[in-house]
Amino acid sequence: MIKVEQLSNGVTLVIEPMDCVHSAALGIFVKVGSAYEDTQTSGISHVVEHMLFKGTKRRSAKDIADQMARIGGDLNAYTAKEVTGFYGKVLGEHLYEAMDILADMITNSLIDEAELRKELGVILEEIDMYNDSAEDLVQEISQKESFKDHPLGYQISGEKEVVSAFTREKVVDFIQKHYVGSNIVISIAGNVLMEETLYKAKKYFSNIPSGISEVQITKPLFHYDLSMIHKETEQVHLCVAYEGVDYEDSKTYALSLINSVLGGNSNSRLFQKIREDMGLVYSIYSYSASYKTTGIMQIYAGFNPTQLKTILPVISQCIEELKASGMTKTELMIAKEQMRSEMLMGLESTSSRMNHNGKNLIYRGRLIEKESILEKLELVTVEDVQQCMTDYMKSGSLSIVGNCDDLDTNWLQKNWTGFF
Numbered sequence: 001m002i003k004v005e006q007l008s009n010g011v012t013l014v015i016e017p018m019d020c021v022h023s024a025a026l027g028i029f030v031k032v033g034s035a036y037e038d039t040q041t042s043g044i045s046h047v048v049e050h051m052l053f054k055g056t057k058r059r060s061a062k063d064i065a066d067q068m069a070r071i072g073g074d075l076n077a078y079t080a081k082e083v084t085g086f087y088g089k090v091l092g093e094h095l096y097e098a099m100d101i102l103a104d105m106i107t108n109s110l111i112d113e114a115e116l117r118k119e120l121g122v123i124l125e126e127i128d129m130y131n132d133s134a135e136d137l138v139q140e141i142s143q144k145e146s147f148k149d150h151p152l153g154y155q156i157s158g159e160k161e162v163v164s165a166f167t168r169e170k171v172v173d174f175i176q177k178h179y180v181g182s183n184i185v186i187s188i189a190g191n192v193l194m195e196e197t198l199y200k201a202k203k204y205f206s207n208i209p210s211g212i213s214e215v216q217i218t219k220p221l222f223h224y225d226l227s228m229i230h231k232e233t234e235q236v237h238l239c240v241a242y243e244g245v246d247y248e249d250s251k252t253y254a255l256s257l258i259n260s261v262l263g264g265n266s267n268s269r270l271f272q273k274i275r276e277d278m279g280l281v282y283s284i285y286s287y288s289a290s291y292k293t294t295g296i297m298q299i300y301a302g303f304n305p306t307q308l309k310t311i312l313p314v315i316s317q318c319i320e321e322l323k324a325s326g327m328t329k330t331e332l333m334i335a336k337e338q339m340r341s342e343m344l345m346g347l348e349s350t351s352s353r354m355n356h357n358g359k360n361l362i363y364r365g366r367l368i369e370k371e372s373i374l375e376k377l378e379l380v381t382v383e384d385v386q387q388c389m390t391d392y393m394k395s396g397s398l399s400i401v402g403n404c405d406d407l408d409t410n411w412l413q414k415n416w417t418g419f420f
Contacts, residue, residue, distance in 0.1 A: 002357065003194060004367065009210040010181025013201050014357045014367070016189040018350060024095040024190030025354035027087040028102055029362040031185075032178040034154045035081045035291065036215045042151075043123075043158015044174050046079040047116075047166055050123060052086065053077070054115040056108040061115075064101060071097050079156050082217070082291055083362055089351055092191025096200050103204035106179065113168045120164055127157045134237040135283075135302060137229070138401040142239035142298055145227045146397045150220035152291060180211030187358030190350035219293035222397075226416050228409070229401045235302045236402035240315065240420050242393050244288055244295025247363060252290055253380050254388040255297065259288045260335040261327055262318065263299055267334070269318045270299065278314070280307050292363070297392070305406035312412075316419035319393060326386040336377055343370060396420035 002016045033045050055061045068075040073090035075098075086105065088098045130136045140155050147153030157163070186205055188197060222243040245251050263270040263286030275281050284301040303311055327335075346352040347370060360368050398416050400407070 001194075002367065003198065004361070005198065007181070007202060007206060009206060009208050010184075010212075011205055011208055012185045012361050013198070013205070014185065014187045014361055015192065015194060015197050015201070016353055016357055017192050017194055018190050018353065021191050021350055022091055023089055023350045024092040024098075024188065024192050025087065025089045025350040026095065026098055026102060027085060027187045027354045027358045028106060029185040029187065029358045030084045030086075030179060031082070031183040031213065031362055032084055032215075033080050033082045034156045034158075035151045035217050036178070036213075037151055037154060040162070041170070041174065042154045043156075043163040044166060044171065045084055045178075046157050047120070047123060047163065047171060048175055048179075049077045049079045049084050049086075050119050051111050051116060051171060052105045052109045054119060055110050055112060056104045057110065058104055058108060059101070064105065067101055068098070073098055075101070081152060081156065081289075083359070085358075087351070087354070095188070095190075095192060095197070096204075099200055099204045103207070106184075106205075107207045109175075111168055111172050111175070116166070116168055116171065120166060123157065123163055124160055127155075127160055127163070130155075130157060134231055134233045134235070134401045135300070137231070138237040138239045138399050139298060139300060141227055141229060141401060142241045142397065142399040143296065145225050145399055146223055146241045146243075146296060147220040147294075148223045148225070150218070152217075152220050152294070176209075178213050178215075180209055180213060182210070182212045184208060185358050185361045187354045187361070189353035189357065217292050222294070224395050224397050224420075226397070226413065227399045228404050228407075228412075229399075230404045231401050233402045234304075236305045236308060236400060236407065237302045238300070238308075238311075239399045240299040240396045241399070242297045242396045244290060244297050244392060246293055246295055247290035249290070249295075250376065251384075251388055251392075252295070253377050254384045255288055255295070255392065256339060257327070257332065257335045257377075257380055257385055258322070258388060258393075259286050259297060260338055261331045262286050262322060264335075265338065269322065270301075270315065273318055274301070274311060274314055278310075280311055280314075305403060308407055309411065312416070312419050319389075323386070323389040323393060326382055326389075329382060332380070332382055332385065336380070339377060340374055343373065 071094035077086040144153040286299045288297040
């Protein structure tokens, strides 16, 4: 049985006891990320995530790490486009100690000026690390160009010149605006006692200030552009992006199945054709993401620059064949079974249950039962898939990162719109 309760300060709490497990997972989901920022605050959600580990009124940064280690637990965090998450996993017997640590981080962090300056240096190194990875960079550029001048296109870690100028006052102000009760979901799953866990959660998380964040995410205009970034690499890294749908749109199921058949796994059309049959790449894959107001589907490939004129038409051909002839019934059946298996097997872990419940509440404001997801997935037909291909894969944006001197850029600029 899953229990959802709203605390007096507006925090939403969800608890799911799980029999026959030893562990318990705890997650704090805050409805804020790079999509809630502007040009002056780009990257600040990520900075806040880092700073909440740097010491509180009761614990130093080392105390936080040592006390989690002492109970054999894992503690981590992440920043995404529309959510910042803090999570821990421990044995059920240590859940309340983990609650105490995480609650202290969320409500009592010092945001010390000296620590901030030091941590900003760490974050600038992290930005450089991602920028050094051409595979990561081309996908960041793809979203930036597709959602041009909209916060959904911002790099999650921010721009270096903006991040390096953040002050303690700006960071604290951002926390006070967004880390409020109505913006927070606390999700717990695993070896827990329902009533005692509810009592402890109220005790530890009642100090989160109440309040409502007034920031609203708007729907971006999708741009179909060609962008090229020169970088000294052995491979060229390519990303094609198509507009998708928001996570409340029923067509997310059809688009997820398209992704699975097109490039989502090793039996997909792109992988089998371009890697297995033609031997032109080591890595090629596709994936999709849905947000509050829109979505995106992306295809990535890394290859030798001399193969560009071969690979681009083949990627386009795979897409056009899927649009023209549709997905076979066998492909649809296999894709459904892969997605069904992935979801059900994933939900066998306490961390996955905690994430499933927490993200549904933070994104949608309600729980969605797995049976409902599987039922909607099963109802998708070959005709639904083909209609989605027609509607959403009419044209795409193209981003390339690599040694552009080795590319026939005149040919690329002349022909790319014919491919995507």
